[in-house]
Amino acid sequence: MSATTIYRDATVFTGEAAVAPRECFAVRDGLVLAAGDLAAVRLAAGAHGADTPPEVIEVSLGGAVVTPGIVEGHAHMLMLGESLSKVQLRDAGSLTVVQERLAAARAAAPDAPRILGTSWMFDIFAEGERPTAAVIDAVISDVPVILDANDLHSVWVNTAALAAMGITRDTPDPVGGEIVRDENGDATGFLLETAAMSFAWGYLDSVRSEADQDRYLSAAFDAYLETGVTAATEMSFGEAELATYRRRLARDGRLPFPVTAHWLLTASGDVATDVAQIARIAAARDELAAEFGTQWLQIVGVKFILDGVIDACTATMRAPYANGALPGPIWEREFALPVAVAADAAGLRLALHAIGDEASTIALDMVQECIRVNGARTDRRPRVEHLEYVADDTIARMAALGVTASMQPVHCDPAVLDNWQAVLGDERAHTGFPWHKFRNAGVLLALGTDAPTAPHFAPDNLFIALTAESALDRSRAPYQPERVFTPAQALEALTLGAATATGREQEFGRIATGARANVAVWAANPLAGAPEALLGSGAALTLVDGEVAHRRQA
Numbered sequence: 001m002s003a004t005t006i007y008r009d010a011t012v013f014t015g016e017a018a019v020a021p022r023e024c025f026a027v028r029d030g031l032v033l034a035a036g037d038l039a040a041v042r043l044a045a046g047a048h049g050a051d052t053p054p055e056v057i058e059v060s061l062g063g064a065v066v067t068p069g070i071v072e073g074h075a076h077m078l079m080l081g082e083s084l085s086k087v088q089l090r091d092a093g094s095l096t097v098v099q100e101r102l103a104a105a106r107a108a109a110p111d112a113p114r115i116l117g118t119s120w121m122f123d124i125f126a127e128g129e130r131p132t133a134a135v136i137d138a139v140i141s142d143v144p145v146i147l148d149a150n151d152l153h154s155v156w157v158n159t160a161a162l163a164a165m166g167i168t169r170d171t172p173d174p175v176g177g178e179i180v181r182d183e184n185g186d187a188t189g190f191l192l193e194t195a196a197m198s199f200a201w202g203y204l205d206s207v208r209s210e211a212d213q214d215r216y217l218s219a220a221f222d223a224y225l226e227t228g229v230t231a232a233t234e235m236s237f238g239e240a241e242l243a244t245y246r247r248r249l250a251r252d253g254r255l256p257f258p259v260t261a262h263w264l265l266t267a268s269g270d271v272a273t274d275v276a277q278i279a280r281i282a283a284a285r286d287e288l289a290a291e292f293g294t295q296w297l298q299i300v301g302v303k304f305i306l307d308g309v310i311d312a313c314t315a316t317m318r319a320p321y322a323n324g325a326l327p328g329p330i331w332e333r334e335f336a337l338p339v340a341v342a343a344d345a346a347g348l349r350l351a352l353h354a355i356g357d358e359a360s361t362i363a364l365d366m367v368q369e370c371i372r373v374n375g376a377r378t379d380r381r382p383r384v385e386h387l388e389y390v391a392d393d394t395i396a397r398m399a400a401l402g403v404t405a406s407m408q409p410v411h412c413d414p415a416v417l418d419n420w421q422a423v424l425g426d427e428r429a430h431t432g433f434p435w436h437k438f439r440n441a442g443v444l445l446a447l448g449t450d451a452p453t454a455p456h457f458a459p460d461n462l463f464i465a466l467t468a469e470s471a472l473d474r475s476r477a478p479y480q481p482e483r484v485f486t487p488a489q490a491l492e493a494l495t496l497g498a499a500t501a502t503g504r505e506q507e508f509g510r511i512a513t514g515a516r517a518n519v520a521v522w523a524a525n526p527l528a529g530a531p532e533a534l535l536g537s538g539a540a541l542t543l544v545d546g547e548v549a550h551r552r553q554a
C-alpha cells in the first residue's frame with residue numbers, strides 16, 4: 001500500500017461555494033483520497049481509531065485555509081516570464097520617470113542588444129498626446145527600445161526599433177492595426193493592435209533565443225507557484241510556445257503544473273488562409289497528445305481577438321467613444337463565422353476576446369453559428385474573454401448558450417480606470433465589469449489576471465474581487481462595489497469555475513476524491529479575514545499532484 005498523507009487542522013474550501021468547508025483532506029498517489037472530518041478521512045486512509053498504520057502520515061496545517069490551487073483563467077506564460085525581466089513602467093507616473101528608468105536600465109546593461117519595457121500607462125501622456133520615438137531617443141538612441149503598453153495592445157518604440165523592424169514610410173498598415181504616422185507620413189513610434197503584434201512581437205520573436213524562451217517559461221511557473229496557482233490557461237499559444245513547451249516536456253517529462261492552451265489565430269483578411277490555420281492547430285494538438293499525453297499540456301481550442309481595448313478606443317462598441325470614434329472589429333463576421341465553424345468542427349473550443357459590447361455580440365453570433373452548422377454539443381464550452389463593457393441582452397444570451405465569462409478583477413483596479421472611464425465619457429463609465437449581473441444570470445465565471453497585462457498575484461486579484469477596491473493605490477475609492485463577490489463565490493470562480501471553463505474540472509480545480517492533489521495553503525485567510533491581509537501575500541505551501549511545488553521561506 002502506498003503512503004497516504006492526511007492534512008489536518010485546516011479549513012478546506014473544496015472549490016464549490018455551496019459546500020461547507022471541510023476540516024482535512026488526504027492525499028495518496030498524487031490524488032485526493034478524501035476530504036471531510038478527521039474521523040472520516042482517517043477511515044478512508046485505512047486508519048481505525050488510535051490504530052494508525054505506519055504508511056499514514058498526518059500533517060497539521062495549524063488552522064490555515066486551504067483551497068484547490070488557483071486555476072489562472074487567462075495567462076500568457078512566456079510573455080509573463082519575459083515581462084518579469086523587463087523595465088517595469090506601471091507605476092512610472094510621468095514621461096520623465098520613464099526616461100530615468102530607461103537610462104538606468106541602459107547604464108546597468110551597456111552591452112544589451114536591446115532594452116525592453118512593460119506596462120506603461122496611457123495617463124502619463126497629456127490629453128491629446130501620444131507616445132513618440134523622440135521621447136525615448138532622448139535617452140536611448142543606439143539600440144532598439146520596445147515598450148509594451150499596460151494592456152499589451154500597443155507598443156511604444158524608439159527610432160532604432162523602427163529601423164530594426166524594417167518600418168519605413170512605405171510600410172502599409174496591417175489588417176486590424178495601425179502604424180501611427182505624422183503629417184509627413186513618417187512613423188512616430190506608436191504601433192497599435194496587429195501592428196504591435198506583427199512588427200514588434202514579430203521582431204522580438206526573430207531575435208529571441210531558445211534559451212531566453214526556456215528561461216521565461218521557468219520564471220512564469222515559479223512566479224505563479226508562489227502565488228498559489230497550480231494550473232494555467234494559455235491564451236496566446238503559437239509555434240514559439242509549442243516549441244518551448246515541447247523542449248520542457250522532452251527534458252522533464254512533465255511541467256510544474258498543468259497548462260491548457262488556446263492557439264491564437266491571426267486575421268489574414270482571407271477566409272481560406274484563416275481556415276487553413278485550423279488544420280495546423282488540430283494537427284499540433286494531436287501530435288502533442290500522442291507524444292506527451294494530455295496530463296500536462298493540452299491544446300483545447302483557439303483564440304480570436306475580436307477587438308482591441310477601451311483605453312486605446314479600439315474596443316468595438318455599439319455606440320461611439322467620447323471622441324466620436326466607432327472602430328470596427330478585428331474580425332468582421334464574414335471572416336469570423338467560417339473560421340469559428342471550422343475550428344468547432346475540428347473539436348477546438350472557442351475563446352473570444354471581446355471587450356466592447358459590439359464585439360461580444362459578434363462573439364455570441366459565432367457561437368450560435370457553430371451550433372447551427374455543427375449541431376448542439378455539451379463539450380463545446382465556448383468562452384468570452386474580458387467583457388469589460390457588455391450589454392444586458394448579451395449576458396442573457398450567454399446564459400442561454402452556456403458561454404463562460406472569463407474576467408480579470410485586476411483589469412478594473414480603480415487605479416487603472418481613469419483613462420478607461422474618460423474615453424467612454426458617459427454612463428458606460430460607471431457600468432463596466434458587471435460581475436454581479438453574470439452571477440445573477442447564472443453564467444459560469446472564470447477569473448484570472450491576464451498576466452502580464454496586469455499583475456499576476458492571485459491574492460491581490462482576489463482582493464479586488466472581494467472589495468472592488470484598488471490593490472495598487474489604497475487611497476482610491478472602490479469602483480461600483482455592488483459588483484463584489486463573496487469569498488466563496490470568488491474562490492469558486494478562481495478554482496472550479498476556471499477549471500470547468502477548460503473542460504478539466506474532474507482533473508483539477510476541486511479538493512474532492514479522485515482529483516489531482518493540486519492545492520494552495522494560504523498565508524492569509526481568504527475566507528474570513530480582512531481582505532487587506534491578502535495584499536502582497538501568497539501561498540504558504542503549494543502542492544501539485546500531492547508534491548510540494550512551493551513552500552514559503554520563513
Ligand SMILES: [Zn+2]
Pocket residue numbers: 074075076235450453
Ligand atoms: Zn490576454
